[in-house]
Structure formats: C-alpha cells, structure tokens
Amino acid sequence: MKKIISSLTLILILSLSVFATNRIVNVQIQGNTFTKKFVILNLMSYKKGMKVNVDELAKAQNILMSSGLFSNVYMNLEATNDDYVLVVSVEEKNHISPIVDLVKGVGIKESDLFGLGVQGEASIRFFNLSPFEIFAGGYSLDLSSQRAFGTPFSFEIALSNLKKMQWITSQSKFQYDLARKTVGAGYVLSGNSGFMANYIHENVSISASEQFAVDAVSLDIYDRPIQMQNKRTYAWWNLHLEKGINGTKYSVFTLDGNLYHRMIGQVYYQARLYGVLNLGNAPFTRKIYFGDTYNLKGYDTKEFDLPFMLLFETRIGVPLTSSFEISKSPELSLYTPELIPQIAFMNYKNISLESFKASIGLGVKINSPFGVFEPEIFFGKELGFYLEMK
Numbered sequence: 001m002k003k004i005i006s007s008l009t010l011i012l013i014l015s016l017s018v019f020a021t022n023r024i025v026n027v028q029i030q031g032n033t034f035t036k037k038f039v040i041l042n043l044m045s046y047k048k049g050m051k052v053n054v055d056e057l058a059k060a061q062n063i064l065m066s067s068g069l070f071s072n073v074y075m076n077l078e079a080t081n082d083d084y085v086l087v088v089s090v091e092e093k094n095h096i097s098p099i100v101d102l103v104k105g106v107g108i109k110e111s112d113l114f115g116l117g118v119q120g121e122a123s124i125r126f127f128n129l130s131p132f133e134i135f136a137g138g139y140s141l142d143l144s145s146q147r148a149f150g151t152p153f154s155f156e157i158a159l160s161n162l163k164k165m166q167w168i169t170s171q172s173k174f175q176y177d178l179a180r181k182t183v184g185a186g187y188v189l190s191g192n193s194g195f196m197a198n199y200i201h202e203n204v205s206i207s208a209s210e211q212f213a214v215d216a217v218s219l220d221i222y223d224r225p226i227q228m229q230n231k232r233t234y235a236w237w238n239l240h241l242e243k244g245i246n247g248t249k250y251s252v253f254t255l256d257g258n259l260y261h262r263m264i265g266q267v268y269y270q271a272r273l274y275g276v277l278n279l280g281n282a283p284f285t286r287k288i289y290f291g292d293t294y295n296l297k298g299y300d301t302k303e304f305d306l307p308f309m310l311l312f313e314t315r316i317g318v319p320l321t322s323s324f325e326i327s328k329s330p331e332l333s334l335y336t337p338e339l340i341p342q343i344a345f346m347n348y349k350n351i352s353l354e355s356f357k358a359s360i361g362l363g364v365k366i367n368s369p370f371g372v373f374e375p376e377i378f379f380g381k382e383l384g385f386y387l388e389m390k
Contacts, residue, residue, distance in 0.1 A: 042150025298380020
C-alpha cells in the first residue's frame with residue numbers, strides 16, 4: 001500500500017481554525033505533464049468559491065491518490081486578501097506498461113489515455129504453451145475508467161476475438177474460438193464505494209457444427225481500500241452477481257473480501273476470503289472455477305465444477321530495498337518475498353477430508369517502471385508456476 005504524503009501542514013491547519021469561513025477562489029495544478037487539469041479538478045470535486053475544509057481537502061487528496069494516476073499528491077493553501085488559492089502538486093506515475101497474458105497474448109496497457117484518466121488495453125493472441133503452437137489470429141481491446149474523466153461515473157467497453165482457446169479437464173479436451181463483447185456503466189457513490197453493471201455477449205465455436213451464443217448481465221458492488229483509524233490497516237471487498245438471459249439460464253455469485261495490516265515497519269499480513277456459488281447450467285466460458293491464477297493454486301485449472309466453493313488465503317510479505325534490507329517506506333521497496341498458505345472448502349455431497357484442499361506458495365513482488373511483476377510457485381495437488389503483472 002502506497003503511503004499518502006500529505007502537505008497539509010500544521011500552519012495550514014491552524015490557519016483554517018481561524019479563517020474557517022474563507023473560500024477557495026482558485027486552484028493551481030502543478031506537476032501534471034500528461035493528465036488534464038479538468039480531470040484533476042473533477043476528481044477533487046472542486047467548485048469555485050467552496051469553503052475551506054480540512055476534511056474535504058483530505059478526502060480530495062485520498063481520491064487523487066486512489067485514482068492510480070499519481071504516486072504522490074501535495075496540497076497547500078496560499079492566502080490572497082481574505083481568500084485562498086489551493087496549490088495542488090502531483091507526481092504522475094508511469095502510465096504505459098506491457099501485457100503478458102497466457103490467454104490474451106501480448107500487448108500494451110495505457111492507464112491514462114490522452115491524459116483523460118481512461119485506461120486502454122490492446123493485445124494480440126498468437127501462441128499456446130502446451131502443446132507449444134504459434135498461429136495467426138486473436139485480439140482483445142478494452143477501454144475502461146473507474147472515474148470517467150474524473151467524474152463519479154464508470155464505464156467499460158471490451159471486445160475480444162480469441163482463437164484456439166484450450167479447454168482441458170479430466171473429462172474433456174478441446175479447442176474453441178471465443179468472440180466476446182462487454183458494455184458496462186457504473187457510479188462511485190462515495191470516495192471508496194460504488195457499483196458497476198455489465199452486459200456480456202459471447203459467440204463460442206468449438207467446431208463447424210458445434211456453436212452457441214451466451215447473453216448475460218452482471219452487477220458488481222464494491223468498496224475499495226479503506227484506511228482504518230490506526231492507519232496501518234486497510235479493508236476492501238467486491239460482490240459480483242451474474243445471470244444468464246435470453247434462454248441461457250444460470251446464476252453466479254462471488255464475494256471477495258480482503259484485509260491488509262502493516263505489522264512492523266512495512267512488513268505486512270494480508271487475509272483474503274473468496275467465495276463462489278454456481279447455480280443452474282452455466283456455459284463453460286462463464287463458470288467460476290478455483291484453479292485460476294487468482295484462486296486456489298497448485299491444482300489443475302478448471303478441475304472443480306461444484307455449486308459452492310470457499311477459499312481462505314493469507315500472505316505475509318517482507319518488503320526489501322535494492323540492497324536486500326528491510327524497507328522503511330513504500331518508495332524504497334523493490335522486492336517483496338511472500339509466504340502464501342491457502343485452504344479451500346468444496347461442497348461435495350458428503351463433507352469429508354476430500355472437501356478440503358490446501359496449498360502452500362512462495363512468491364515475490366518486483367516493482368518496476370512498468371508495474372509490479374509477481375512470480376509465484378505453489379504446491380498443492382501438483383507443483384505449479386504462476387506469473388501475474390499488476
């Protein structure tokens with residue numbers, strides 16, 4: 001978790017206690033070489049002539065930091081006659097990073113497209129690893145924003161046409177082509193919570209004679225990381241509801257809850273509770289399985305096809321500097337080794353030892369100018385290697 005560096009100094013706080021009725025007549029934005037000024041002002045919910053309020057300024061600073069566009073945000077007030085000018089200095093993050101995904105292929109991500117606070121992704125799929133195969137065809141395009149142009153509105157438009165996708169389970173093995181369209185819109189209710197609704201349409205082709213279409217709607221209700229009063233603990237959660245329509249009858253519910261606590265210095269403990277409930281006859285492209293990179297690791301992908309599954313995961317991380325010393329601040333952290341135990345409960349007909357699955361993993365987070373790389377190795381039913389980039 002990035003620590004917000006505040007420049008709301010003691011002098012500023014003392015001055016506000018005396019001049020609490022004065023107003024902000026102008027905002028000066030500094031350091032934004034790429035992000036547009038109006039996007040920053042929208043994120044801050046600034047209105048000319050608004051009253052000076054420490055709590056509102058702190059809230060605006062938190063929103064700017066949680067937007068993912070800036071590594072640091074500084075605020076200061078300058079007196080002018082009986083009014084104030086708010087000076088906001090930002091340090092922009094690197095907003096271009098590569099995509100390496102075993103499903104989507106390789107591509108590029110732009111997290112601040114044209115300086116508008118919109119995220120764009122484009123990738124090309126052209127390979128399979130097992131068995132190794134190179135082929136032509138397959139692409140993914142995605143435009144999204146948690147706060148479109150700095151407003152409370154969210155949106156997503158995604159288009160994928162993926163070729164030669166592999167489906168491998170103990171019961172079946174085949175390749176299929178997937179064309180998917182997703183359109184969504186949402187609203188941020190406050191600085192941290194909100195909702196997002198999506199419409200999904202898929203065309204699936206397994207062979208020339210075996211094809212089908214899927215239509216579904218989904219709703220995500222979420223609360224983004226909230227800092228507790230001790231300033232060492234964060235909590236966040238996401239509830240996902242999905243239902244098939246137009247003859248595709250199924251329902252999927254997932255709940256993902258997280259708690260992050262900084263124990264000593266930057267050494268942290270993170271707990272995650274993740275639950276899945278599958279109802280009805282969901283198409284295989286829309287089922288939620290344990291065994292993916294963000295679920296139970298060390299087991300065969302798509303191995304579990306059960307109505308109810310629950311996963312508990314813990315992570316203990318020790319951030320290190322480039323000289324492998326324990327980091328004293330997030331800015332100095334370069335490597336973060338993690339110990340990751342997992343245990344899952346599967347809803348078999350009869351509860352027994354077979355209902356529980358466990359795995360243990362070791363990973364390391366590597367900070368780079370292009371994002372955070374997370375190579376991990378897990379042992380559960382088998383030994384597995386995973387690589388994520390955030």
